[in-house]
Amino acid sequence: MNCTACTRPLDHAAQLCAPCVRGLDVRLTELPGQYLLLVDHLRPGAARGDGPVALVREAPLPVREDVLTMRAEGGIVAVLESWRSAMQDARGWGQPARSGSMERRVLAAARGLLINLDWVAAEFEAAGDLAREIRTLAAQVNALLDPAPPALSVGDCAADLGDDICGAPLRVPAGTTDVRCRRCGTEYPPHMWMTLATGAWATPEGAAA
Ligand SMILES: [Zn+2]
Ligand SMILES: [Zn+2]
Structure with a gap:
């Protein structure tokens, strides 16, 4: 039996690894907050740190269609609500209510899926499609929130390769928060970044920390 989302082999009967x-879990938890954050990205340049003050002073810029679409009826809310609906259907439950503001509907649909995550992972036959579709959606939302994310430099790899x-x-x-050396594969959890950035690894005390 394999995971229906990534095809990894499973050691017990389930839909997802x-x-x-x-x-x-993480994506469904984050999406409602990201939906709210998208409002700050409706105008080009708004995400560049100009802040609200600069926006009022300048002439209005055109609205970003891609952000608008993601926040509209056919965007995030449609993906989440249709999956919640499919999940409730598969469990033989009635259809969930779709009422209130768009924010509330996004939150309600994401929560509805989250509280049934154990069942989804174990039994839901469409779980693989659900997981893949939510991953794609989250990637699209992240790209809108952070169109050209700069990679943060944290110093040089301190791994001792024997002679070097x-x-x-x-x-x-x-x-x-995954820092992995592309050359030797050593991984550095966040608590080591400051040590790396200050070069303290070069000293024996640093290396032992
Ligand atoms: Zn998997
Ligand atoms: Zn390395």
Whole structure:
């Protein structure tokens, strides 16, 4: 039996593997907040840190269609509500109410899926499609929120390769906290970044920390 989202082999009967469940959990948890954040990105340049004050003073800029579409009836809310609806259908439940503001509907649909995540992961036959579609949606939303994310530099890899220190530059890819050396594969959790950035790894005390 394999995960229906990523095809990884499963050691017990289920629809999704643990990493795919975790990813779905995180994305469903984050999407309502990201929906709210998108309002700040409706105008080009608004995300560049000009702030609201600069926006009022300048002539109105055109609205970004891609952001508008994502926040409109056929966007995030449609994906979440149709999956919640399909899930309730598969469980033999009635259809969920779709009422209130768009914000409330996004939140209600995401929560409705989240509280049924265990069942989805174990039993929902469309779980693989659900997980993949939510992953695509979250990637699109993230791209709108952060169109050109700069990778953050945290210093050089301090891994001891036997006769040498690796020394390859390390970057935090935008939107993650995963720092992995591209040269030697050593991983650095966030609590080590400051040590790396200050170069303290070069000293024996630093290396031992
Ligand atoms: Zn998987
Ligand atoms: Zn390295």
